[in-house]
Amino acid sequence: MPKTASPALTRWTRRKEARPAELLAAALDIFVEKGYAATRLDDVAARAGVSKGTLYLYYDSKESLFKAVIRGGLVPAIQRGEKVFEAHSGPMTELLEKIIFGWWEEVGTSQLGGIPKLMFAEAKNFPELADFYYTEVISRGYGLVRKVLEAGRDRGEFIAIDPEYGTRLVLAPLVFLLLWRHSFSMCERQPIDPEKYLGIHMRLAIDGLRARPAAGASALPEAR
């Protein structure tokens, strides 16, 4: 017990106001790095510069901490997307690109981009978290893109494809890119270029969705 209680009288400071945000930032880091189940709350607390006991003063369980991360990170991003939709006027092709690239810049390139992968990974083992995420993030994000496709169809810009499936097919490569960058990307020698990938995707997708003036027999009669 050489406790060396020396000059350092003050070993820590009380900072009640700043703790919640610091803990959320630390939690986002560790959750994205390790996944939900594998995240140790000791690590989160340490990264935030406090002890595990302190963490429990501000969040009463691992689950509530995680939900707070989602609410503070992805939900606002979705809301901004909804704002963009409402504020937009002009071709839906433009709006679609704006939303997809905007989401990529805001979420894909940031720490938050790790959350979707995490959720796919843990959805089955934590059905309650999955429901929460599905309601708060997925259904709203899908609804947003579906509204764009429906508006484009109503304006005669897009062909009359089932909006439910169109939405999924437009978003799949985007989400897949997110998942890839947080899983196997470290296995490849030559990493993917997200801008190029998304650029080609949008070109192909918009070209595929665009209503042909009076094209020949080959172009998507009704998509089954």
Add this chain to the structure above:
Amino acid sequence: MPKTASPALTRWTRRKEARPAELLAAALDIFVEKGYAATRLDDVAARAGVSKGTLYLYYDSKESLFKAVIRGGLVPAIQRGEKVFEAHSGPMTELLEKIIFGWWEEVGTSQLGGIPKLMFAEAKNFPELADFYYTEVISRGYGLVRKVLEAGRDRGEFIAIDPEYGTRLVLAPLVFLLLWRHSFSMCERQPIDPEKYLGIHMRLAIDGLRARPAAGASALPEAR
């Protein structure tokens, strides 16, 4: 010899030959259900009708058990795909559909379809497994589809898109469907119809990739 001693005394039988396969089948079940880290070897052993000790007689660690599952399940499926490629003659559009739908029927609709989700989920926490899977499954699967796209381009069926990115974009919705069905599908009221989803995807993708005879100015100049 057929003297079936009092069955009450015989509590188990020795079945050295059958154990490995039974353990593999049980392991696939539990791995897909719970994920890699969350799988308890006690559960695997129980499902195979043996004790954990027995499991360790046939596989010396959780990791080697998992690798055996991959080698016995997905790798052969890839190999069959490669066979299909070699045996095919005719339009590459047909081959592409054959491979995509074949993979779906063989892997997507079976227990094996849970493995890709599992791998995405655990890749970061188990880099060694990720490398193994990337080498044995992903790179071979991608290589197969890339060869189809390159052949199609050489035959003049497809436009000259970067095959690396074309491959990713063709496969992303397929893999995404796999991941979805093993994660959030249980959250939606109206489940997705895989046939319809893949059908629309292939229509859009093939239409997007198909070389236009002498189309106007709008159709994909060179995809950036």
Add this chain to the structure above:
DNA sequence: CTTGTTATTGACTGATTGGTCAGCAATGTA
């Protein structure tokens, strides 16, 4: 029936971690 061989068991170990709480240290007050 006896004896040797081996497939199988299940209790055990050691390490890990979500969550708890009694006590202490920082700050405020007089």
Add this chain to the structure above:
DNA sequence: TACATTGCTGACCAATCAGTCAATAACAAG
């Protein structure tokens, strides 16, 4: 300085689980 309030700590508990191994049950041979 003495006392009160409270933000914070870290040892601790209980549960979980990969991996081990001495004991034992099944079988075969003589």
